[in-house]
Amino acid sequence: MKIFRVNMTDLTAQIEDVPAEWQGLGGRALTSAVVAKEVEPTCHPLGKKNKLVFAPGLLTGSQAPNSGRLSVGAKSPLTGGIKESNAGGTASQKLARMGVKALIIEGQPEGDNFYGIHIDKDGIKIEKEADLVGKGNYEVIQRLVEKYSNQIGVITIGQAGESKLTAANISVKDPDGNIRSAGRGGLGAVMGSKRVKYITIDDNGAAPVQIVDSDKFKDAAKVFAKGLLEHPVTGQGLPTYGTNVLVNILNEAGGLPTQNFKTGRFEGANKISGETMHDVIESRKGKTSHGCHAGCVIKCSQIYNDKDGNYLTSGFEYETIWGFGADCCIDDLDIIAQADRICDDIGIDSIETAVTVGVAMEGGVIPFGDGPGLLKLLGEIKEGTYLGRILGNGAGFTGKALGVTRVPVVKNQGIPAYDPRAVKGVGLTYATSPMGADHTAGYSVATNILKVGGDVNPLGKEGNVELSRNLQIATAAVDSTGLCLFVAFCILDNAEAFQAIIDMLNAEYGISLTADDVTELGKFVLRTEREFNKAAGFTDKDDRLPEFFSDECPPHNTTWDFTDEEIDEVFNF
Amino acid sequence: MKLEIRLFAGLKCNNKGLSCYGENEFCLEVPDGLTIRELHHMLNLQSSLPLVNLINGLAQADDQVLKDTDRVGIFPPVGGG
Incomplete structure (x- = not known):
């Protein structure tokens, strides 16, 4: 396998041998080792000295069940520390089959252009991208599939990443052309700071991963x-209830943070629970079970349709539902599903954003329980208004802006779904x-x-x-x-x-x-x-x-x- | 004594002789001194797997004796996160 290195300062790429010290590493071990070795710890995370590293795991690309996860690493603009963020989707297996031990993106171009990076059997191409700038992740993936093929792997940022908001995530195309996210720590902002809108991976013609x-x-x-x-x-x-089965259980255990971590139980828990969601999905002919990558045998994901039976969102997880639900006192699963859809599309971490909205509600921006107000706030992030930019920089930033003292963060990252x-x-x-x-x-x-x-x-x-x-x-x-x-x-x-x-x-x-x-x-x-x-x-x-x-x-x-x-x-x- | 019962992750009362048959959230009059294990039998809970019991939000073993007004939550092995 090789290290694929892209220099965005001079728009060049090279393929290097793997140094001995990295040969036994993969996934998080490798992204963290690369960041530790090559990134100055005190550098500005959105500056030219930071590096964005993608690494398949040691078993990725093989026939090992559930081995298709992708590690993404950098210095985090949200925490100021090292970050590994992990995602499903199809890109990791394709990178592994292409012999990519790690993809390292470094430097920063002059000017306002964005670029796309394409990896195929002929190597690495960096091309200026104009049409997809300003577009959401769903459209980006659809247009890249039309340009290449349905089999392409796609890693992309939405408007939040382009705007370098520190809650921005990195999206990865799943087997159905929908979205998985390397959600936490604002790595979408790092990708945006490198002016990379997307990475496409075409593994056509790649040999299977070598097994001794x-x-x-x-x-x-x-x-x-x-x-x-x-x-x-x-x-x-x-497989039956997905991760959202935890709403009722954490509520029962008194550990479901509610009303911006004021209490541990939410009156509307059952309305947003995994059991309710399961019945809603079945009644609307969605899918209660779905894998985020080939070879997954757990299939904890799902396809959630709207009231008319049309696709609304997927990968609809407990932490997102808790956050926009109990933490914001919203007991309407369809509103929460729309919020999840918007977060995926604009490319922002749904956990950080949900915690942020809880803090914003505490700060009086909108009342607790205001579902339409929540969707409007997410629209502000998409539009890049000043309020949207405050919210898009996470719970800690928003808490300071609003003078709120109950701000659930550690190292400036929002605390998830368990009190x-x-x-x-x-x-x-x-x-x-x-x-x-x-x-x-x-x-x-x-x-x-x-x-x-x-x-x-x-x-x-x-x-x-x-x-x-x-x-x-x-x-x-x-x-x-x-x-x-x-x-x-x-x-x-x-x-x-x-x-x-x-x-x-x-x-x-x-x-x-x-x-x-x-x-x-x-x-x-x-x-x-x-x-x-x-x-x-x-x-x-x-x-x-x-x-x-x-x-x-x-x-x-x-x-x-x-x-x-x-x-x-x-x-x- | 009276219990406030919630059954999760597909568990339902499966005792046709009880008014809560088919329900997963209900109040139930039970004899004093009932243990959690006896409640499982009374509800005829269908699970080949060990169940987790939360009594007033705290995990308890099957031999725990229940008290009047206890809030009882029961679920099979599940995960998430």
């Missing part, structure tokens, strides 16, 4: 697929992850609430430091393989399936990794990221939750009560 021992690989892949299909969460729960006072393990992850507040970085909700991989009391302290630490290490490793993080629900309970991942890695590369090596990989990733953040100016004091979490949160009336010393133990490894 294909028989062993196939055997391990079968064991892994069996494990995923037989586990109740990955085999039944996720840390009622789900304390994930609170430690929010506090300490080098990514800023990110539930996926160490999903303690699994063990705190869902009782997967054990049972740790969500309201107490005992066991939560170790839980968050171990899950952050494991997650950093999984994110480096290209596997969907949801495989963790299975491997936390099924040692055979976990071993199958190691067996697939060993068979693909002809190596002999052990479980300890995988753990060390996760630790290496976290240490690399934390050192970058330290060099960028972060200290332990950045690993703290906002002050308002010391206020009681109904219904349990618990507070965030970890001491600084206890929080700092999470990264003591």
Whole structure:
């Protein structure tokens, strides 16, 4: 495999050998290693010194189930620290088949032009793009499919990325031509700062990914697929109700942040729940189950149609529905689906934006519960009005603009869908992850609430430091393989399936990794990221939750009560 | 005693002898001293898998004895995030 490097300053590209130190890395391990090595930690994230890195995982492009995830890395304009943002869609598998170990975009062109980057068997082309500038992601993908073919891989930014808003995301075409997102951390703004509107990947004529021992690989892949299909969460729960099944459950557990994190239960929860959504989708002839990339056996996604049975949105996730729903006190699933559609189209992180709107409601911009008002605010972001630009720069920025003190962010990134006072393990992850507040970085909700991989009391302290630490290490490793993080629900309970991942890695590369090596990989990733953040100016004091979490949160009336010393133990490894 | 019951992720009361048959959110009069396991049987919950019980928002084991006015949530293994 090779490193594909695009220099946007002089609009040149080259294909390089992979340095020895990066050869055993993929996905998040690789994006973070590249950023740590090549990006000055104190640089301006939207300036010419930042670099945007795309990397398929170590198993991506192979026949390993659920291995098509894409890692995108850079210095984040939202947090000011290192960022890896992860997406489904078809681009990652195509990059891997094209032999792209990583695509590094660096530099910055003079002038106002935007460009498209095309990768095919003949190499890398950089072309000026005018027609698609100012267009939303749905139209961009459709027009690029018309230009090339339906089989093309597309990575694109919408208006938010063009405007360099720090909540802008990067969109990736899914198998149906719809949208997946590398959502968090404002990496769409970095792509916009490089003046890259889209990247297209044509893997026509590419050879299959090389597997050193294909028989062993196939055997391990079968064991892994069996494990995923037989586990109740990955085999039944996720395919049937999607991630949104969590609305009712987090509500019941008293950990569903409501009215900008004022309480932990939402009266309208059932109206926006996964169970209700499932029935709505069926009645409108959408799809309750859908994979975001070829080879996914979990299929947690869905196609959500409007009242007339026309496609409205897909990849309609719990965190988005929680945010525009409970956090904004909106109990209308169709309004929330429209909000999700707009976020996908303009290319802005639906989690950050939902948290931001909650803060804006607290600041009096519109009342809590105002669904039409929510859609109007998203229109302001699309239009790039001054209010839209404030909102598009995230919850922290908006809170400052409006004088709001209850602003749920860590390292300036919006806190997602689980109140840390009622789900304390994930609170430690929010506090300490080098990514800023990110539930996926160490999903303690699994063990705190869902009782997967054990049972740790969500309201107490005992066991939560170790839980968050171990899950952050494991997650950093999984994110480096290209596997969907949801495989963790299975491997936390099924040692055979976990071993199958190691067996697939060993068979693909002809190596002999052990479980300890995988753990060390996760630790290496976290240490690399934390050192970058330290060099960028972060200290332990950045690993703290906002002050308002010391206020009681109904219904349990618990507070965030970890001491600084206890929080700092999470990264003591 | 009276319980406030919510069943999630496709679980429903499957006891035809109860007025809440087919429902997933209801109040129910039950004998004092009923355990969660006995409630599962009473509702004839159809799950081959272990269920998670949230009693007043807190996870409890199947042998926990229920109290009057308890808010009971029950769900099969699910995930998300």
